[in-house]
Amino acid sequence: MNRQYAYTPYLWLALSILLFLLLLAGYCWRRRTVSGAIPLMIACLFGAAIFAGSALEHMAVAEATKIFWYKVQAVCMLPVVTALFCFLLEYAWPGRWLSRRNLILLAIVPVVSAFLVLTNDLHHLLWQSMYVNGAVLVEYGPIGWLNLVYSFFILEGSAWSSLAGCSCILHSSAGRSP
DSSP states (O other): OOOOBOOOTHHHHHHHHHHHHHHHHHHHHHTTTSTTHHHHHHHHHHHHHHHHHHHHHHHBOSHHHHHHHHHHHHHHHHHHHHHHHHHHHHHHSTTTSOOHHHHHHHHHHHHHHHHHHHTHHHHOSSEEEEEEESEEEEEEOHHHHHHHHHHHHHHHHHHHHHHHHHHHHHHSGGGSOO
C-alpha cells in the first residue's frame, strides 16, 4: 500500500477536534468515579480515532490508503454510538441499566461489526463494493444495512434516555428554582 499523503486544509479542523476529544477523555479519566465518565471517555477515544482516520483519509493520495483509513473509521463507528448510549443511560439512571450482562449484550454488535470490517474482502456482507471518487464511496451489503439500522435504533434510544434524564432533573426537587 502506497502511504503518500498530501496537505489539505481539512487537517486543521480534524486535528482540533481530535485534540478536544483527547482532552475530554483525559478529563473523564480524572473523574472516572463520576457516573457516566468511563463510557464518555471510551466514546471520546473512539471518536478521536475516527477523526484521526478521517484526516488521514482526506490527506491520502492512493486509493488503497483512502480505503484503509475508511475501514479504520468504520471499525470505530459502532463503539462510539454504543458508548454514547451507555453514557446517556448511566447519566439518566445511574447504576440502573449498565449491568455486566447489558454491557456484554451491547458490545456484541460492535465486536461482530469490527470482525466483519476486517474480513469484508472475503464475504462482502458489509460492503459489496468500495470505490474512491474524491472520497470513499461504498455500496452496502445486507449486514451494512443492518449496521445502519442498529445505529439508528441506538441513537433513538440515546435521544430518549437523554430526554428522560432531562425530565428527571427538571422534576427533581433539587432542579427546581425557588
